[in-house]
Amino acid sequence: MLNKQPSKEYIKNINYYKKMHLEGYTLIDGRKRNPVDAYNGKSTLIYAKLIKEIIEKNNIKTMLDYGCGKGFYYDNSFNSNGLNIKSLRNYWNINIDLYDPCYDRYSVLNHKKKFDLTICIDVLEHIPTSDIDWVLQEIFGKTKKYVFLNIACYPAIALLPNNENAHININSPQWWHQKILDFKKNLNEIKIICICSIKENDVIKHFPLQYDDKLINYETK
Numbered sequence: 001m002l003n004k005q006p007s008k009e010y011i012k013n014i015n016y017y018k019k020m021h022l023e024g025y026t027l028i029d030g031r032k033r034n035p036v037d038a039y040n041g042k043s044t045l046i047y048a049k050l051i052k053e054i055i056e057k058n059n060i061k062t063m064l065d066y067g068c069g070k071g072f073y074y075d076n077s078f079n080s081n082g083l084n085i086k087s088l089r090n091y092w093n094i095n096i097d098l099y100d101p102c103y104d105r106y107s108v109l110n111h112k113k114k115f116d117l118t119i120c121i122d123v124l125e126h127i128p129t130s131d132i133d134w135v136l137q138e139i140f141g142k143t144k145k146y147v148f149l150n151i152a153c154y155p156a157i158a159l160l161p162n163n164e165n166a167h168i169n170i171n172s173p174q175w176w177h178q179k180i181l182d183f184k185k186n187l188n189e190i191k192i193i194c195i196c197s198i199k200e201n202d203v204i205k206h207f208p209l210q211y212d213d214k215l216i217n218y219e220t221k
Contacts, residue, residue: 017102039069067123
């Protein structure tokens with residue numbers, strides 16, 4: 001088993017994101033994103049219907065959102081992507097824990113607890129390559145049944161306080177496939193779907209990586 005040994009770059013970036021949560025950040029076109037909207041969890045809404053089906057079809061009772069940001073939509077209403085609901089907690093109707101080391105309210109991970117489902121959306125591309133293995137180990141180690149990942153494989157619209165692109169770990173779907181396979185061989189009891197987002201001619205497309213389950217098994221594709 002790997003030891004959790006965050007790199008100096010990981011610690012530096014955690015501090016950057018703490019600052020961005022509090023102060024907002026600059027976009028690559030020069031505009032500013034205000035603190036309220038900075039990593040508020042909006043990207044999770046894209047997959048809300050799919051996650052609902054995963055929950056229902058796999059008898060999911062508990063869930064961890066690993067890298068939830070502000071997690072605003074877990075307790076607030078929204079009308080987005082064809083959904084008009086009270087909150088994600090209300091919509092998914094299961095026991096949910098939130099974790100994000102960059103946001104004080106959710107910065108403590110319960111290391112004794114495991115979850116039926118762990119989701120990690122728009123997170124891993126922000127993690128230094130040297131830290132990916134222990135972060136994936138932490139995600140899989142917290143999970144009993146199912147892991148749902150979404151990873152962007154293209155540059156972000158956000159800049160870090162040092163003016164570098166926020167997506168510091170840009171790799172191909174094939175690279176992520178091999179990385180997940182390295183863990184999956186010891187995780188026969190866990191189903192995994194990873195949706196890699198790629199950008200071609202400024203159009204975002206989704207490249208699914210599927211392990212012991214497939215998107216075709218769900219109405220929402």
